[in-house]
Amino acid sequence: MRTWLAQHFAAIRGATRRLVASPLGTLLSLMVIGIALALPCAGWVVLDNMSAIAGSTSGIQQISVFMTLDAGRKDVSEIESRLRQASAGEWRFVSRDEALKRLQSSEGMSEIVASLPRNPLPDAFVVEPDDTHPKALERLAKTFAEWPKVAHVQLDSAWVKRFDAFLRIGKLAVVMLAALFATALVSVTFNTIRLQILAHAAEIEVSKLIGATNAFIRRPFQYYGALQGALGGLFAALLVVGSGWLLAEPVGELITLYGGSYAVRGLSTTGVGVLAAAGAALGWVGAQLSVSIHLRRIG
Structure with a gap:
């Protein structure tokens, strides 16, 4: 059990070192991942606020x-x-x-x-x-x-009915957009991990020759993809929260003009966790696919 945990901790440390070793590349990857995750998340937050605004504004649904x-x-x-x-x-x-x-x-x-x-x-x-x-x-x-x-x-x-139909169409569009960006993020992680594998190709071959298992070889790359995705998710949460903070005052003033009182709903702590977990999961999937294809090629 200790050996198994030690291997995982070593893989996490190795993945962290690789992220830190190329700060510019890591920053650019995090920006791509963060923006891709922030767009559907921001769309969902906007629709949620629109629904709440409609319910709180006097005369809208009475x-x-x-x-x-x-x-x-x-x-x-x-x-x-x-x-x-x-x-x-x-x-x-x-x-x-x-x-x-x-x-x-x-x-x-x-x-x-x-x-x-x-x-x-x-x-x-x-x-x-x-x-x-x-x-x-x-x-x-x-x-x-x-x-x-x-x-x-x-x-x-x-x-x-028109407003309800608009919200349903909007939510469906956000889900489709999220699926599209999720596929793009898996592709980005796949390519990033592929470059990492090519940079450590000799090390991987030597590890295979001395008896390293495929799981042992996959592990550092899986953690690399998951860490990159999780950090990208946190960056996305920062973008959404920052945008909500900037829009809170003008939106509140606009609702006041229509006789309502409303405080813009931002991203909750649970939402931040979901974004980070989604990024980590997508990064892990991209890394898993990339490493599996490479290992299949080298036998």
């Missing part, structure tokens, strides 16, 4: 429940009770007088409102559901429409 004009206080109280029982999310009551005042304060509407013989606006409830999936919103709107003294339920379901 249901308006309009009462009939003859609805009294008792009817309003019943609707309030039903909303509490339904646990539909956050909601607020907008009285007809409040709605008229808001309309009157709108530009160019004060004279029109003043000329009206009576208030034509109904009492209403504005509901912001917890579940903003299009089908869930439609089910909730249909339920509201069946309640007594409800004249009309307004839901911009077409917009919600």
